[in-house]
Structure formats: structure tokens, C-alpha cells
Amino acid sequence: MRRSRTSLAICPIPSHPFPFTLPTAFRPPPQLARALSAAGALGPAPVIAYCGSGISATVDLFALALLGREQARCYDGSLTEWTREETLPVEVNCARSQRRG
DSSP states (O other): OOOOEEOOOOOSSTTTTSEEEEEEEHHHHHHHHHHHHHTTSSSSSOOOOSSSSSTTHHHHHHHHHTTTOTTTTEEEHHHHHHHSSSTEEEEOOOOOOOOOO
16 A cells, blocks of 8 residues: 555644544534534535545544534545555645645
8 A cells, every 4th residue: 555645635633633532532512613614524515534444534424423514425445445546646745734625
């Protein structure tokens, strides 16, 4: 697998890679809403969460569902599948805080 991200990716919470504060608690809804709204994940555009294999992305989907955005989807093959195809676009060596819109 090529270490990368898809060229259309955004990181909604760059300084906090996970939307939870403890292993059993999500961040308060206002914090989640601010971060996800700033990333465009609460707007009208389709949202597809992904990660290395499709498992960790479900945490983002749950955070979105907590805020009422239940139509988001998970790319279950995620980067494992995407990076197998050399012709698909990816970005490498990108800063975690870099956002794309």
C-alpha cells in the first residue's frame, strides 16, 4: 500500500485526529459541529469517510450521525483498495493540518 491520502481528502480535526476525548466519550456536540462544519462535512455535499481499511472511518461516521448527518458513507476498501490501483490520484508527504476543499 502506498502511504498517502486521496487527492480530494480533508482532515476535519487536524490537531485532534479522533473525535473523542476518552475511549468512551465523544467530544461535546458543539465541538464536533464546529470542526465538521468547517470541513464541509455538515453541508450538502456527499461525505465519504475512509481510513486505511475502512474500520476507523466508522468513528467519523458515528460522530456525523450524532449531529444528524446520517447519509454519510464509508469507503470500506479505503486506502488499502485505492492505493492498489496505481492510476488513481493520491497525495504523499502532505501535512496533517493541510485542508482541501
